[in-house]
Amino acid sequence: MLHRLVEQAIWPEKSAWAVTQIKGPEPELFPAEACAISNAVPRRRAEFAFGRHVARRAMAGLGFPDVPVPMGPDRAPQWPPGLHGSISHAEGHCLAVVSKSETVTSLGIDVEPDLPLPEDVIETVCSVTERQRFAQDLRRVFSAKEAVFKALYPECGVVFGFDALEVTESRAQFTCDIGPFPKGKVLPFSQWVGEGWILTLCARHGRAS
Numbered sequence: 154m155l156h157r158l159v160e161q162a163i164w165p166e167k168s169a170w171a172v173t174q175i176k177g178p179e180p181e182l183f184p185a186e187a188c189a190i191s192n193a194v195p196r197r198r199a200e201f202a203f204g205r206h207v208a209r210r211a212m213a214g215l216g217f218p219d220v221p222v223p224m225g226p227d228r229a230p231q232w233p234p235g236l237h238g239s240i241s242h243a244e245g246h247c248l249a250v251v252s253k254s255e256t257v258t259s260l261g262i263d264v265e266p267d268l269p270l271p272e273d274v275i276e277t278v279c280s281v282t283e284r285q286r287f288a289q290d291l292r293r294v295f296s297a298k299e300a301v302f303k304a305l306y307p308e309c310g311v312v313f314g315f316d317a318l319e320v321t322e323s324r325a326q327f328t329c330d331i332g333p334f335p336k337g338k339v340l341p342f343s344q345w346v347g348e349g350w351i352l353t354l355c356a357r358h359g360r361a362s
Contacts, residue, residue, distance in 0.1 A: 154348040155246050155264065162345050165260070165356050168252040169214030171207040175199050175245050180206035183221035190224075200247065204240040207249040212236065215251060229306065239303050243350075252356070259357040261303025265296045267351050278315045286321070294320050296353040297342055301325045304355035305340070309333055325355075 156172050164170065179202040190201045201224075208222050208230070217233060225231045232238045238251035239262040250262050270278065270291040278295050279287070287294055297320045302313070309332030318325045327338045342355040 155248065155350050155352075158345055158348045158350050158352050159248060161347070162352055162354065163343065164250065164354070165252045165256045165358075167215065167256045168250060169211045170248065170250040171210035171214070172246065172248045173203060173207050173210075175203045175242070175247055179203070183223075185221045185223040200242045203247045204242060204249065207247050208238060208240055208251070211238070211249045211251045215253060217251075227306075227310075237307075239300075241299075248352075250354070257356045257358055259304050259307045261300040261305070261355045263296045263299035263303070263351075263353045265292050265299075265351040265353075267346060267349050268292060270295055280316065280319060283320055293344060293346070293351055293353075296351045297325060297344060297355075300342055300353035300355040301340055304357050305331075305334065308357070 159170060159172055179199055182202055182205060186205055190198050205222050209219055217236060220233055222230050222232060230238065230240060235254050236251055237254060237257055237259050238249060239260050240249045241262050241264045243264045244266045248262060248264050250260065252260055275291060279291050283294050284291065298315050298318050301318060311332045313331045317327060317329055317331055319328050324339050324341045327334050327336050329336050340355060342353055344353045
């Protein structure tokens with residue numbers, strides 16, 4: 154089902170993606186990748202291994218060789234030169250998207266089941282305005298903020314909270330200064346809903362200004 158929704162999405166030029174279910178034997182990792190999760194619990198190991206597996210499948214779609222995608226000190230994937238990418242896991246599925254650097258300066262994706270956002274996180278994730286605006290679709294707010302964070306972190310290097318962004322149907326606006334992004338800065342994103350899933354993409358085509 155997720156595969157069908159991903160096929161409907163509009164990706165940046167010179168991009169490729171791959172999706173799979175997280176089940177069966179874990180794909181083999183490069184030593185530089187395996188050492189990063191040597192002490193991880195089984196679920197985390199599986200997510201990581203399948204995430205790197207689909208990342209390499211997506212990279213192959215752009216003609217990149219089969220190389221490691223190690224975890225940096227900040228736990229973010231370290232992509233090969235000339236490439237930007239993002240990985241997302243949800244409900245036993247994994248999606249990776251990569252784009253050439255000549256097309257985007259960074260990108261972030263998020264996949265979520267199209268289900269209500271758990272009550273115990275609503276106040277943390279959504280402002281009062283967002284709760285009024287999205288009503289029963291608050292998981293879309295969560296997905297948008299996750300994708301935007303993934304796209305912006307390589308540029309700002311700052312871990313910021315959900316309250317730093319205010320989300321409308323197709324854009325996120327900063328509510329405070331975050332690194333090079335001033336309060337009021339608007340960032341567009343794209344979101345697709347269907348097949349029981351929510352898919353969000355935030356692709357940056359220029360540096361912060």
